[in-house]
Amino acid sequence: MKLSLRPAAVLALVLAAAVVVAVRTTAPSLADDGRYTAEIRRTEYGLPHISAKDYGGLGFGYGYAFAQDNLCVLASWVVTLRGERSRNFGPEADSDDPVRPVANLVSDVYYKSVAESGVVARVLSQPPPVGPSAELRRLVDGYAAGYNRYLKETGVANLPDPTCRGKSWVAPITATDVWNNLLDFSRMSSGSQFKEFIVGEVEGQAPERPAAGSNAWALGRQATRDGHGMLLADPHFPWNGIRRFYQVQLTIPGVLDVSGASVYGTPVVQIGHNAAVAWTHTVSHAQRFTLYRLDLVKGDPDSYVVDGRAEPMGRQVVEVTLQDGTTVDHTLSTSRYGPVLADGRTDEAAYAFADVNAANLRPADEWLAMARAGDLTGLRTAQSTYQSMPFVHTLATDTAGTAYFADASVVPHVTDAQAERCAKPSPMPGLEEYVLDGSTSACLWGKDRDAVVPGIFGPAAQPRLTRADYVANSNNTAWITNPKAPLTGYPRVWGKAGTDLEPRPRVSLDMIAQRLSGKDGLGKPGFTLETLQATVQGKRNYTFELMRSDLLRLCRANPSLTSSGGKPVNVREACATLRAWDGRATLDGEGAILWREFFTRLGRPTPVGEPPYSPWLVPFDPGHPLSTPRRLKDDSVARQALADAVLYFRTNHIPLTLTPAQAQHYSSIPIPGCTEGEGCFDRVRMRGPLGQDGRYPEVDTGSSFMMAVELTPEGPRTRTVLTYSLSANPDSPHHTDQTALFSRGQWVTERFTQAEIAADPKLSTATVRG
Template sequence: MKLRPRLAVLIALVLLASAVVVVRTGAPAAAGDARYSATIRRTEYGIPHVSAKDYGGLGFGYGYAFAQDNLCVMASWVVTLRGERSRHFGAAAMSDDPVSPINNLASDVYYKSVADSGVVRRLLARPAPVGPSDELRRLVDGYAAGYNRYLQETGVANLPDPTCRGKAWVGDVTAMDIWNNLLDLNRMVGSSALKEAITGIEEPEADGPAKRPTAGSNGWALGRQATRDGHGMVLADPHFPWNGIRRFYQVQLTIPGVLDVSGGSLYGTPVVQIGHNASVAWTHTVSHAQRFTVYQLQLAGDRTSYLVDGQAEPVGLQEVEVALPDGTMTSHTLYTSRYGPVLAVGQTDKVAYALADANAANLRAADEWLAMARATNLAQLRAAQNTYQGLAFVHTLATDIGGTAYFADASIVPHVTDAKARRCAKPSPMQGLDAYVLDGSTSACLWGKDPDAVVPGIFGPGNQPRLTRADYVANSNNTFWMTNPSKPLTGYQHAWGEARTDVEPRPRVSLDMIAQRLSGADGLGAPGFTLETLRATARTKRNYSFELMRSDLLTLCRTHPELTSSDGKRVNVREACATLRKWDGRATLDSQGAILWREFYTRLMGPHKPGEVFSPWRVAFDPAQPLTTPRGLKYDAPEVWRSLADAVLFFQTNRIALTLTAGQAQRYSSIPIPGCTEGEGCFDRVRMRAAALGTDGRYPEVDTGSSFMMAVELTPDGPRTRTILTYSLSANPASPHHTDQTVLFSRGQWVTERFTEAEIAADPQLRTTAVHQG
């Protein structure tokens, strides 16, 4: 196709005016001599668009660009993956795991045991789909080389990030480090969340609850019947940590004619996890299906062997050595079984417990994301999921240019049927452990097999919850049941989650937001989604618990203007009630009453007396009315009275204004952050590691919440996309892109994505860097 002369001249002028090319090379190289080469173009907010002629070059350019922005985070995590934190930072200090932090010694013992087990080397020796594809191998090799290239050019002593500048623990990475990171991501809700129980260091209490990762998410896939123009749309709103290795990095990856994908990519991974290409868009939400089981071992006389079908099998021993700061080594013995590591909890002279993690040997997720990125329609996306079956713990919500909406819990779930779970059940070694505990003394309790499963022991695609619609599918970490209320999903094994259970406030407000947009009842104009109303709907900041309880709360306020606190003090609640009466129920920066409500609601939902279970809902949950129950407030209950009195007394005692706003109370890098918490029923939630409001009227810094938000519309003329990376592109406090998008997020603004060549070239801030390695 020929360009009209005037248009061609304009494009040439734009490119000439905006592009600054810097070629980085050790020595001049003739064309074709470079092993790796790539072009990195950065648009507003530093967002990189990496292009190359092959996968190795693409990985090289991506690794280089990522290192420019976030080398220190990756360097620290490599120390973690190698089990060397105690040596550099001390055994008692806390690790840098943003999801399940533990002390460095326990972290080192765990990660050394993973490395010494050889699991990654065995997977790398396997062909695809169990082992990595050739394309992914080249991508990983290039990524490590690109990271190292940047470090070699810059030098540790000259790194722009003061966090790791000149530090002895900073060095080159290897492809094995990248593979280990990919494995650990897949183990995040299994083995890696149970490090203490595996190592026996800082052993959890036997009656303490097992930790569950705090990652959440909202996801919508909108079909042609839900959108004004009949286009497919996706809203991605993953709730991942705001610090550390589980942050998202925004990137576009292009191999002309082969791959062109844009979206959010978790640190240290060379693929896009949540994103879109020209004709397909997808997102993920965390599924709470089973990821592992625990097997009770029947010990055979002593603790050195256990019985399976009456035959003794030896308990395996693994000696792990960890270096300490003074140069000495400390040795720890871990125990293994045919099922997996033997846990340090629940052991007696007769029984022990072993962890069987369905993701213990899973590197397939990265290939699945790579294949999804190449898909041109939903059929190809589904084929990618069926081929690799590697997504460790997430639902998938997707749409294509034809306007079909698709949901699947295509995650990895141990093949344990309801019948087997009942027949093989054993007591749990830990209270609150969210997993089946099965009889390990008989092979009849081993995981089952599906003929369409890529590896033994997991449910295959034919048994996964799936739904395809022309209107929408949605998920906010609820089970598959209410993906679309018009078509409830039932009949699946309980390992996938429960149907006909309380949907919970955040998923309920999500479905209500969609319903109001489809009917036009939300005040945003005519029914149906446009890209603009999709963004507006996602940022309404509704506090659903307040909406459900407001009427009864005001009744309480009218009838009880004075209440008695837990310590017997009389508390005047008139001013507090006036504040809540005026509040619009939104968690915007300037909403007066949002924090007062949170402090009341937190006390309301918390324990009131040891062993007491109190529900404040006036109308209990009814599975026949899942979207309207529970609701209301038991305004005549003493527990409710005390909760309100205690909250108001806290404000009065510490001279905190009852009108305290979210903008005053919650921050990230000194920037006020809107939003409210998971328990309150907030769609765009925030979380602070310590949730208590301080006596100064401030919460600890926000550490989890909406992370990489993406609203995309797939049109015949190309994707129209708005994004916001809530914590910004770079963890380097000296970077101009450390908080620039955070400021936008605070104000409710979005970034217009540049995806096409014309859009990228038209950016007046465009910076181009050519990188290669001979």
């Protein structure tokens, strides 16, 4: 990467004008002379219920309440979105991206290139549905103003969160910052995962698919005991940073009344319910981008050929200020398809990144329209109008007891025939699929008549399923949404059918089947709100269930095994521990961590040139997706894995009965659950192995906002838990209060109606104006 240094340019920032606020404990006056007025009521665990007479006031109240709890997280992220991390934190430190952190200099070049490209301004200039609605614009303006009002009222030096108290990088935000955050959230599974490849700071394999989590069930009238629609939301998002969820209720009397959760810094509810409809999302396997191979013009590496004609690349010079006041220039190349990757380039070819979410600001309007829907028909209309879900499936139900699934996400319009006809070799490992020929316009993304923008599949082409029993997804492809109605025949760009479901989706479907048959020990068949809660917190470890008998057989035949280092290991005590374990990753599950350490070692990398190793005795059979693969191979890999796991425990004096309560935690609170690979419905993830002290690094991903809803004729009955709690401020009383509930398997009874909110003995009320 070529850099040039020169004295820093003077940077000036015009801050927002001062506003006036009043705080009182009575109802708000809707005839206030100020621009914005909102009422913020907080119930137990600090949960905010925000009401206003209009969208501007609602956004103002939301921005103010969010800033009270989490200002430091958004303040840091605004520095990121503006490309100012190198100036404030140094160019080599890691960025605050919770999904894929990169060096600050790389982050700054990428985000400044987005901000200076003018993409947000271009989208804002468009009428709906491509551009934002008037209601959403007012909501965003109000959100920024509310955040700024709280900051001005409190002062940087007096912020309650020590994380950013008195820091020079804390400043007012603008509506543009909020729009940039909404755009970056859309790009989370596409362009924002390729920062290093666009900027040119990495070589080798492409980023893996994000650690997709989430479980979702929409239960119809045939699956519930009282015939009501029910929904389980269990997204698995990061537990730190800007991708955390914030729980909130937003109300404009007679217009909007929605409760649920928003990703930090976004002013709309993404997962939630109103009085008649409930919905949630899971990350989809569908493709979000393609690469285009550019044939470079001989002797002119800054031009490429399309349809026989030379076309010059665009150039964008990005300037980043460093801590010492000097600046760094970085030049990026662009093409008709999108940014040209700095990596993978040769004298003959370069590769452009075509992102289906490159200019997608529509999701916020879609979520706002879904929140106003009176039934599933209204929700489907919202999705067909905006066609914007950036990377997720949608599962929903309504008071009529209908269950609905759709991959209503934006997907590049690439048919199987086009993918085959236009295929080109990949420039790097991990990007073998959907590298297309950029030398001919015949390989451009196609168009559907019903698509709101060109280049994506329209609603008629999307995988959808409506049932009276249930639909479910745990990040598997749309194929087995309900085993009785497989979804097939869609282009591969949506995700392949006939593939291994993986253990977590399988245990999810098994949990539903056992509840519907009444074989799970929770009473007669059919879901109630209470049995729904109990089912999803069963802590089943599915790989242990599938392999237990074979492992114990291996143990009986081999009381002593040999480690990978050639050391004999007595495994009798370990086998006794696993024999006594009930296979559930509860806090006191003696054997849960031992099993994980054994199972993890089964998945060791396969040597180059050898076929991938599988520990399964019975391989996957697409004709029997719910019962294969199964059983454990008794081979040298399995025996060595058990020996190595036991040896690690003994060498470090870790008890073989180590429990999740002892090994995994968040802010010193023990966390139950097990990992994705083990086949755990309520999975956890830690960035690192088991330490020699018998503890993993802190949990950083897992169930985040859990919501169980029953839509009754009398109104919604809802239980929730925000696993990491409402506030990232370590000094807040709401920093870990719900985390303690989650640790104990408890839920919060949601207060949705005005009467329920008013009845909370811990209710506090404030009116904010500005």
